Amino acid sequence: MVALNQYLVLSAILFSIGAAGVFLRRNLITILLSIEIMLNAVNLTFVAFGRALGSADGQIIVFFVMTVAAAEAAVGLAIVIGLFRHRESLNPDSFTSLRW
Amino acid sequence: MNETAFYLFAAIAIGASLLVIAQRNPIYSVLLLIASFGALSGLYVLLDAPFVAVIQIIVYAGAIMVLFLFVVMLLNAPHEDTEYDERVHPLLRPGPMRFGAALALGLAAELGWALVRGAETGPFADAKVDSVRAIGRSLFTDYAFPFEVTSILILVAMVGAVVLARREEHR
Numbered sequence: 001m002v003a004l005n006q007y008l009v010l011s012a013i014l015f016s017i018g019a020a021g022v023f024l025r026r027n028l029i030t031i032l033l034s035i036e037i038m039l040n041a042v043n044l045t046f047v048a049f050g051r052a053l054g055s056a057d058g059q060i061i062v063f064f065v066m067t068v069a070a071a072e073a074a075v076g077l078a079i080v081i082g083l084f085r086h087r088e089s090l091n092p093d094s095f096t097s098l099r100w
Numbered sequence: 101m102n103e104t105a106f107y108l109f110a111a112i113a114i115g116a117s118l119l120v121i122a123q124r125n126p127i128y129s130v131l132l133l134i135a136s137f138g139a140l141s142g143l144y145v146l147l148d149a150p151f152v153a154v155i156q157i158i159v160y161a162g163a164i165m166v167l168f169l170f171v172v173m174l175l176n177a178p179h180e181d182t183e184y185d186e187r188v189h190p191l192l193r194p195g196p197m198r199f200g201a202a203l204a205l206g207l208a209a210e211l212g213w214a215l216v217r218g219a220e221t222g223p224f225a226d227a228k229v230d231s232v233r234a235i236g237r238s239l240f241t242d243y244a245f246p247f248e249v250t251s252i253l254i255l256v257a258m259v260g261a262v263v264l265a266r267r268e269e270h271r
Contacts, residue, residue, distance in 0.1 A: 002106045002146070003223055008215055010110045010143075014117055016208035021121035023200025029126040029172055033133050036164070037117050040140055043152075051147045054227030056238045059152050063239070066159050067250045071257030073164050077171045078264035084175050085267075 007048035014041035028080045028090045032073065039069050106146055112139035126172045130165055137161045148228040151235055 014037060021034030043062045050058020080090070087094055116136035123129045137160050144153035229235070239247055 002103050005215065006106065006110075007143070007147070009212075010113070012208070012211035012215060013114055016204060016211060017114070017117045017121060019207050020201070020204035023204050025121060027126060029168065029175075030121065030123075030129055033120055033126075033129050033168065036133065036160075037120065037136070040137065040160075043156075044140060044143060047144055047147050047149050047152055051149065051224055051228060054225055054229065056229040056235050059149050059229070059235055060239055060243055062152050063155070063235075064246060064250060066155065067254065070159065070164055071253055073167055074257045074261040075264065077167060078261040081171060081175065081265050090175070 004048055004052045007044060011041045011044045011048070014038075014044070026091050026093060028083070028092055031092070032076050032080070035072070035076075036069065039065060102146060105142065109139040109142040109146070112136070113143070127169070130168045130172060133168075134161045134165050137165070151232045 018034045018036075018038035018041060021037065022031050025031055025034065043065055046058040046061050046065070048058075050056065050061075083095060084090060089095075113136050116132045116139065119132045120129045120136065123132065137156055141153045141156040141161075144150070144156060
């Protein structure tokens with residue numbers, strides 16, 4: 001029988017994979033994709049807890065998280081396009097203008 | 101039956117997510133992430149949340165990922181661009197990269213520790229909310245204010261994206 005714990009463990013694994021992607025990859029697009037993985041791991045937690053508590057709130061919060069994810073993707077990708085136009089590179093190590 | 105489906109979808113989600121961060125080519129990463137979202141959608145069905153499962157496919161896989169795919173193809177810079185990145189595996193690089201790997205492993209260990217220490221949860225209760233009607237009623241009564249704020253957020257994001265991606269004329 002699949003219980004809440006299994007879903008939480010799966011969500012933790014997915015979140016760790018996303019965090020590892022943000023830390024390890026040196027490509028802005030892949031970093032944004034890793035952020036999407038983390039957002040989805042959290043969504044899974046919300047739905048699993050909502051199911052365990054018998055409430056619709058978990059699914060509604062997932063709706064809001066998806067909206068924020070869409071806004072984040074739109075603005076983030078616009079920034080990526082702007083950066084690529086300036087530097088011809090997607091490597092975050094090459095954007096050092098603000099480094100102290 | 102449910103258990104088999106859960107482990108199948110979980111394996112697909114974890115495998116596809118691992119390949120997303122292991123790929124050199126962002127196009128493959130985006131396509132694999134769509135596969136991962138499909139598996140997550142299956143998990144939502146198993147959790148009696150068909151509404152979330154459907155908007156996962158329509159909004160995430162259908163809209164957001166297509167936006168990513170557009171940008172990847174528009175920029176036409178598929179590979180990480182330095183020689184160094186092509187040659188050296190991320191885990192073997194010096195300094196900050198290894199520190200990042202240690203941080204990710206630490207996060208995984210901490211999450212695992214927290215979950216192992218938690219109480220064992222039994223099977224899910226019978227009280228399930230799987231009708232779109234109940235979700236919609238809650239969304240437009242209890243959550244009416246956050247819902248309206250969401251529309252402002254999307255408007256701001258739209259204006260921001262247009263302003264950021266606009267080509268500057270005076271040059």
